[in-house]
Amino acid sequence: MLVQPALAQGARKTPVAPPPAPSAPRGDAVAGRELAESERCIECHGADGQGSTHDDAIEGKFPRLAGQQPDYLLKQLRDLRSGARKNDFMQVMARSIDDATAAHIVAFFAGLPPMRGDGRADANGATLYARGDATRGIPACAACHGADALGQRLADGIAPRLAGQSWRYLERQLLDWRDGFRRNSPGDAMSAAARGLSDAEILSLSHHLSGLAAGASPASSAAR
Ligand code: HEC
Ligand code: HEC
Structure with missing residues (x-):
């Protein structure tokens, strides 16, 4: 579902110089937060982007997205959509959103406090x-x-x-x-x-x- 993108207050200051040509559409993190919920991304990736912990059996299998490189996330969504990267469920999810929606959702996750892992020193x-x-x-x-x-x-x-x-x-x-x-x-x-x-x-x-x-x-x- 597409919601009216709520523009972040203050997030879109007039730039002094034109920004460098973006390699992907820039998203709005505030709109992205709502979309991540309505498009059900947070069910598996967490509202804090730390991956889901709602089921021990699958804990840790859902990637953390918080603080990830935004252009990397966009590329993965494109690859999942085209089938260049395979995962039954994520391919369906990636195909259910358009580029603009993806850009907003990615802006939201990428801007969260970064992923905090669960490994031991090795x-x-x-x-x-x-x-x-x-x-x-x-x-x-x-x-x-x-x-x-x-x-x-x-x-x-x-x-x-x-x-x-x-x-x-x-x-x-x-x-x-x-x-x-x-x-x-x-x-x-x-x-x-x-x-x-x-x-x-x-x-x-x-x-x-x-x-x-x-x-x-x-x-x-x-x-x-
Ligand atoms: C039912 C659970 C589920 C839902 C819902 C879900 N995902 Fe995923 N997502 C996964 C799993 C599992 C993977 C890892 C796939 C793999 O192992 O290759 C993944 C991978 C990803 C990746 C790649 C991360 C990386 O580090 O490479 C992105 C980006 C992503 N999901 C975004 C989204 C977005 C955006 C939505 C909402 C439109 C969403 N996901 C909804 C389970 C889910
Ligand atoms: C020549 C550059 C290069 C080297 C060397 C390299 N990587 Fe990567 N790695 C990449 C790139 C580029 C990607 C993203 C691939 C894509 O676009 O899907 C990646 C992706 C990954 C991912 C996927 C993360 C995710 O969120 O799904 C993991 C894990 C990873 N690398 C681990 C490693 C490890 C461990 C090594 C060393 C053994 C390594 N890489 C060496 C370039 C490199």
Whole structure:
């Protein structure tokens, strides 16, 4: 359902200079908050964007969206809509909203206090994340996702924030890439990165990254 987009008071100041050309339509976080509810996104992703905890059996399988890179989220919705990324239920959800609605909802989730994970510290995961393992062709994850795993724009895509994501969700995605089920990364970067990882290494990486949450610096989240 489309609600009348309520313009955020004060959120749309006249810019002094024209903003850089956006790569995706900019959304309104206030309208997005209502839409996230009416379009039922919060049932699984949480009103605080921290993923749903309403059912222990599926806890952690719904990604946290809070503080995620907005253009990354928009790309995922497009990929789910086109079928480039597969997930039975999310493909239906992505197809139920248009681009403008998606942009508002994404603005809402991306602007929330960032995801706070549920992993435990893992030294092996930390080392692998920072350095990779050249002898086995595993790249340093940090090269693309950033030293603090806050995500960043790359020449050919957007590396998402990983710090504070649910560890079960991270594990699922890494397994899906390694096993060829998820294939929507630009240049197949993630398929290549995950190819040589063992199950144990995937678990270590997932815990390490999820466990970074609590320490995520307020400065970096305030930047958006
Ligand atoms: C019934 C539960 C459910 C509902 C409702 C739902 N989602 Fe999801 N969403 C999921 C699951 C599960 C995944 C992870 C899919 C996977 O494992 O690949 C996901 C993934 C996503 C992702 C990708 C996140 C990432 O880090 O890559 C986005 C973006 C997203 N959902 C947005 C939405 C929006 C917007 C809505 C409302 C229109 C919505 N979702 C409604 C369950 C749900
Ligand atoms: C060459 C750059 C690059 C390298 C190296 C890389 N990644 Fe990625 N990663 C990406 C990009 C780009 C995406 C977004 C893919 C898309 O558009 O769907 C991504 C997505 C992900 C996701 C999905 C997050 C979500 O919300 O669904 C996870 C998890 C991930 N990477 C973990 C890792 C780990 C762990 C490593 C190291 C073993 C790694 N990445 C190395 C570029 C990279």
